[in-house]
Amino acid sequence: MTPALDASVQVRSAPPVLSVRNLHAHLHLGDTVVRAVDGVSFDLPAGATLSIVGESGCGKSMTALAILGLLPQPAGRITEGEVWLDGVGDLARLDQRALRRVRGNAVSMVFQDPMTSLNPVFRVGWQIAEAIRMHETVSREEARRRAIELLELVGIPSPSVRCDAFPHQLSGGMRQRVMIAIALARRPKVMLADEPTTALDVTIQAQVLRLMKRLQQDSGAALLLITHDLGVVAQMAQRVCVMYAGVIVEESAVGDLFADPLHPYTRGLLASMPKPRHGAARQALISIPGTVPPLSRLPAGCRFAGRCAHVFSKCREAEPPLVPVAGDLGPGARKVRCWLHVGSEAA
Amino acid sequence: MASYLLRRLVLTLPVLAGIVVITFLLTRLSGDPTDLMLPPNATDEAREAFRSVNGLDRPLWEQFVVFAGRALMGDFGASLRFQQPAMGLVVERLPATIELAFATMALALVVGIPAGVVSAYHRGSATDTSIRTVMLLGQAVPSFFLGVLGIIVFAVWLRWLPTGGRGSLAQLVLPATTLAFNLVALIARVTRSCMLDVLKQDYVRTARAKGVWEARVVWLHALRNAFIPVLTVIGLQFGLLLGGVVVTETIFSWPGVGRLAIQAIYARDFPVVQAVVFVFAVAFVLVNLVVDLLYAALDPRISYK
Numbered sequence: 001m002t003p004a005l006d007a008s009v010q011v012r013s014a015p016p017v018l019s020v021r022n023l024h025a026h027l028h029l030g031d032t033v034v035r036a037v038d039g040v041s042f043d044l045p046a047g048a049t050l051s052i053v054g055e056s057g058c059g060k061s062m063t064a065l066a067i068l069g070l071l072p073q074p075a076g077r078i079t080e081g082e083v084w085l086d087g088v089g090d091l092a093r094l095d096q097r098a099l100r101r102v103r104g105n106a107v108s109m110v111f112q113d114p115m116t117s118l119n120p121v122f123r124v125g126w127q128i129a130e131a132i133r134m135h136e137t138v139s140r141e142e143a144r145r146r147a148i149e150l151l152e153l154v155g156i157p158s159p160s161v162r163c164d165a166f167p168h169q170l171s172g173g174m175r176q177r178v179m180i181a182i183a184l185a186r187r188p189k190v191m192l193a194d195e196p197t198t199a200l201d202v203t204i205q206a207q208v209l210r211l212m213k214r215l216q217q218d219s220g221a222a223l224l225l226i227t228h229d230l231g232v233v234a235q236m237a238q239r240v241c242v243m244y245a246g247v248i249v250e251e252s253a254v255g256d257l258f259a260d261p262l263h264p265y266t267r268g269l270l271a272s273m274p275k276p277r278h279g280a281a282r283q284a285l286i287s288i289p290g291t292v293p294p295l296s297r298l299p300a301g302c303r304f305a306g307r308c309a310h311v312f313s314k315c316r317e318a319e320p321p322l323v324p325v326a327g328d329l330g331p332g333a334r335k336v337r338c339w340l341h342v343g344s345e346a347a
Numbered sequence: 348m349a350s351y352l353l354r355r356l357v358l359t360l361p362v363l364a365g366i367v368v369i370t371f372l373l374t375r376l377s378g379d380p381t382d383l384m385l386p387p388n389a390t391d392e393a394r395e396a397f398r399s400v401n402g403l404d405r406p407l408w409e410q411f412v413v414f415a416g417r418a419l420m421g422d423f424g425a426s427l428r429f430q431q432p433a434m435g436l437v438v439e440r441l442p443a444t445i446e447l448a449f450a451t452m453a454l455a456l457v458v459g460i461p462a463g464v465v466s467a468y469h470r471g472s473a474t475d476t477s478i479r480t481v482m483l484l485g486q487a488v489p490s491f492f493l494g495v496l497g498i499i500v501f502a503v504w505l506r507w508l509p510t511g512g513r514g515s516l517a518q519l520v521l522p523a524t525t526l527a528f529n530l531v532a533l534i535a536r537v538t539r540s541c542m543l544d545v546l547k548q549d550y551v552r553t554a555r556a557k558g559v560w561e562a563r564v565v566w567l568h569a570l571r572n573a574f575i576p577v578l579t580v581i582g583l584q585f586g587l588l589l590g591g592v593v594v595t596e597t598i599f600s601w602p603g604v605g606r607l608a609i610q611a612i613y614a615r616d617f618p619v620v621q622a623v624v625f626v627f628a629v630a631f632v633l634v635n636l637v638v639d640l641l642y643a644a645l646d647p648r649i650s651y652k
Binding site for chain 2: 068070074096100101102103104105108109111113116117118119120121122130131134135166168179182185
């Protein structure tokens with residue numbers, strides 16, 4: 001289990017807008033319990049971008065869904081932990097009625113696949129207007145006018161015409177812009193984006209990322225960006241959490257992570273990025289050997305031990321805590337969950 | 348849209364023509380109606396006279412040419428049994444059948460769709476299990492049993508409802524309920540499976556993430572999508588209902604087309620059988636057309652040009 005140490009060491013200068021503490025979200029499928037999120041803590045400062053990066057199945061999407069109380073039902077539930085939203089309270093303890101007032105309002109979400117995330121039978125303008133009308137009493141005309149403004153804001157040409165389009169009449173990139181317009185409709189404090197560009201063409205990815213970055217800076221919303229793409233992290237985020245098998249294994253400023261990855265898993269991730277090299281011979285892609293342990297049957301010690309090149313006996317005995325790297329206790333502290341980096345005092 | 352409609356209507360003509368030919372041939376295969384229409388001790392002269400009056404002594408192709416020519420004008424000949432225009436007999440019975448069909452379908456939709464939605468939403472719960480048990484009964488119990496049971500309980504024992512006939516609303520209740528029972532089961536089952544599929548879709552999650560209240564997520568966002576495949580079943584079943592429901596109409600002495608059809612078949616009353624089948628076919632084709640137009644109205648991804 002994750003030691004309480006995780007939460008206590010962080011020194012905070014300004015209160016974060018979203019503060020996740022020791023979050024556990026489990027999926028109960030028959031008799032097996034999938035520990036999709038298994039003790040995750042992080043702070044999202046107002047107006048900042050924090051990225052959660054990891055491979056599929058590491059629990060990063062479930063973390064976002066758990067924050068909004070949207071875990072798949074009836075299997076998913078938050079079993080432990082807190083999700084503090086500035087000005088609202090602990091989202092993990094709100095009932096569905098109270099959560100509904102938060103969703104799409106103070107916290108909104110952009111999903112991975114724009115092809116399936118919009119309702120095919122409603123006009124996109126209506127779907128944006130609905131996001132407004134669920135939280136404030138405005139006339140249909142007013143809601144529509146604001147929907148058109150939002151479409152313009154996300155860079156959709158001739159917004160007053162596109163407002164009446166159905167999702168299937170728009171391209172993937174356009175649809176993701178509509179999703180972003182929906183997410184921005186109520187000027188949220190926090191936007192959660194779950195792989196917002198993964199399903200898009202590479203050229204469109206860059207456009208959508210630039211758009212999200214600009215809108216986030218203009219609106220002052222904090223962005224929790226979930227991705228498996230370290231390139232996206234580098235472009236968008238100030239801080240990054242690397243997630244592996246339901247836990248955060250490394251947390252750091254983005255620059256530090258790229259310059260000096262500490263956790264063997266992070267190193268593996270960075271090494272497996274394709275690198276364009278001028279003049280050099282083409283290299284085979286490096287991959288991390290082995291696979292993620294099933295989240296329903298996690299090993300006793302370090303979750304990465306089975307794939308780690310630096311594994312030693314302690315790794316198989318006990319799970320390392322997520323602790324600040326020696327001496328660094330400031331708000332920008334680097335933290336790593338690895339016995340290689342635990343000083344004698346923590347061990 | 349208008350050209351699509353026209354094209355569809357033109358395309359139905361060969362279908363209807365084919366049906367006319369097939370019914371003509373099939374009725375002729377069933378034997379000579381003279382033996383049924385005349386008493387067993389009728390003289391050979393009387394038999395010949397009957398055949399000659401009704402054109403049954405002519406070669407088959409000649410009978411068909413005469414029949415087809417008249418049918419084009421809407422004249423399906425005179426009933427052998429009643430000596431009245433066959434089409435008139437069918438049209439006379441049509442309002443009763445339409446009334447029963449609409450009442451049955453309305454009842455089936457009002458009960459079946461909510462039952463399917465609730466069952467899907469609470470999948471695996473006690474509510475789901477009880478709804479599905481009732482649905483299983485609904486599909487398994489034949490309407491002749493249910494109809495008779497309804498008469499015994501509500502007409503004979505409780506004396507709440509009349510046993511049969513047509514005219515008052517009370518007389519509509521038992522036949523419509525009997526027919527709807529099977530249909531509710533079918534519609535609820537299809538609605539349930541479509542809803543189960545739709546509730547898993549990403550756009551349902553998007554609606555929740557926007558802060559849409561749960562009831563609106565289910566009954567508007569999900570059901571609007573789940574209803575589209577359900578419509579196919581509704582259309583097919585409505586076509587069958589318009590064709591008349593022989594057993595139920597017979598049990599409740601409902602003066603509809605179904606009962607007329609079965610009587611005409613037993614009596615080898617060729618003109619009436621042909622008229623009934625033609626009306627069935629037209630009704631079925633029209634219902635299908637309406638369903639296809641409704642698809643386009645409900646699903647913006649479908650458009651007809």
